[in-house]
Structure formats: structure tokens, C-alpha cells
Amino acid sequence: MTETEQEITQREQCEQCAAPLAADQRYCVNCGARRSEANDPAASYFSEASAARARVAAATRARAAANRKRPAQLRIPAALLAVIVAASAAVGFGLGSSSGGSTTTTVKSAVTSTKPAANTTSTRHGSTTKSTSAATGGNYSNQEKNDNSVVSEP
Amino acid sequence: MSAAELEARREQLTERFALMQLELGGLFYEMAIRDHLELDVLAAKSAALQRVDLELAEVQRSLATGVDASV
Numbered sequence: 001m002t003e004t005e006q007e008i009t010q011r012e013q014c015e016q017c018a019a020p021l022a023a024d025q026r027y028c029v030n031c032g033a034r035r036s037e038a039n040d041p042a043a044s045y046f047s048e049a050s051a052a053r054a055r056v057a058a059a060t061r062a063r064a065a066a067n068r069k070r071p072a073q074l075r076i077p078a079a080l081l082a083v084i085v086a087a088s089a090a091v092g093f094g095l096g097s098s099s100g101g102s103t104t105t106t107v108k109s110a111v112t113s114t115k116p117a118a119n120t121t122s123t124r125h126g127s128t129t130k131s132t133s134a135a136t137g138g139n140y141s142n143q144e145k146n147d148n149s150v151v152s153e154p
Numbered sequence: 155m156s157a158a159e160l161e162a163r164r165e166q167l168t169e170r171f172a173l174m175q176l177e178l179g180g181l182f183y184e185m186a187i188r189d190h191l192e193l194d195v196l197a198a199k200s201a202a203l204q205r206v207d208l209e210l211a212e213v214q215r216s217l218a219t220g221v222d223a224s225v
Contacts, residue, residue, distance in 0.1 A: 027184040032195040034177055042176055
């Protein structure tokens with residue numbers, strides 16, 4: 001027996017029970033052992049399907065992990081936004097409380113300063129009255145009265 | 155065993171069950187076409203497959219009820 005014949009004989013024996021096997025035999029009919037080197041279309045089909053399923057599962061897991069990370073990334077801008085809103089509210093409140101008194105005083109002073117001026121202009125006659133009323137955007141009826149008075153005086 | 159562990163075990167057992175059933179069918183086919191039926195070999199393989207089947211059913215029941223049967 002040559003070396004190649006011995007190799008073929010060794011290869012075509014069951015690995016478990018050493019029963020003789022045909023070249024295209026997938027299982028040993030004596031002990032039921034599966035031949036690993038045999039061409040098995042069903043096994044290759046299912047192994048490919050299993051690999052595809054594993055790829056899909058890995059992709060799904062990666063997508064889920066990415067979705068879980070996204071809210072965590074949004075947390076920082078949300079916190080920043082909250083801080084900015086709180087800070088701007090505090091600054092606005094501070095400004096409002098500090099400048100509120102001065103605003104009222106300026107309004108009061110404006111009111112008190114305009115009242116005597118209105119009185120003085122009303123007491124005056126002629127061209128002075130015209131200019132003050134024009135400058136202050138004064139009343140049309142007052143202007144008419146003054147105009148009348150100017151005309152009647154000479 | 156936690157729910158995640160039970161699901162992993164179910165996945166593992168399902169894969170094993172599918173492979174063993176595939177092998178049992180392949181072995182029976184091999185014996186049939188060679189006119190060499192060895193019923194005791196087939197019965198032994200079927201018994202192994204049945205053990206996996208029972209364990210898989212137990213895991214599925216545990217997952218369905220939320221109670222760990224192994225504890």
C-alpha cells in the first residue's frame with residue numbers, strides 16, 4: 001500500500017468509531033458522528049443565516065447604544081440653557097430693582113419741571129406763546145386763542 | 155438568573171436545538187439512503203435533543219412568567 005492510499009484510507013474512516021466512510025458521506029451511519037470536512041449545504045446555509053443574524057443584532061445593538069448616548073449629549077446644552085436663563089433672569093431682576101427708583105424720580109421730575117413751564121407760557125402773550133407752544137407741540141385751541149389775542153391787541 | 159441571562163440562555167439553547175435537529179435529520183437521511191438504519195444511534199441522538207428541548211421550554215416558561223425556575 002502506497003502513502004497516498006494510506007492517507008485516503010485514514011481520511012475516509014470515521015474519527016470516532018473508525019468505520020469506513022464513503023467520500024460523499026456526511027454522517028457516520030455506525031455511530032452517528034458528523035464529518036467536519038464533508039460538504040453539507042444545510043449546515044453552510046444555516047451558518048450563513050446565523051452570521052447574517054449576528055450582524056443584524058450587532059447593528060441593532062450599536063444603533064441602540066447610539067440612541068442612548070444622544071440624550072446624554074443633549075444634557076449639557078440643556079443644563080447650559082437653564083443656567084443662561086437663570087442668569088439672565090437674575091440680571092434682569094437686579095437691573096429692574098436698582099433702576100426702578102431712578103426711573104420714577106425722573107418721571108416725577110419731568111412732570112414737575114414741565115408744569116411751571118406750561119404756566120409761564122400761558123401767561124405770556126404774542127410771539128413767545130407761539131414759540132413755546134410750537135416747541136412743546138402744544139394745543140391747537142390754545143394757539144388759536146393766542147393768535148386771536150395777538151390780532152385784537154393793536 | 156436575570157431576564158437578560160435567561161434570554162441569552164434561550165438564544166444559546168435555540169441555536170443548539172436547531173443544530174442538533176439538523177444533525178438528527180441529516181443522520182437519518184444518511185442512514186436511509188445507505189439502507190443502514192441504526193435505531194439505537196438515532197434514539198440516543200433524539201434523547202440528547204429532547205434534553206435540550208426540555209431545558210429550552212423551562213427557560214421560555216421562566217421568561218414568560220418572570221419567575222426563575224432554576225432557583
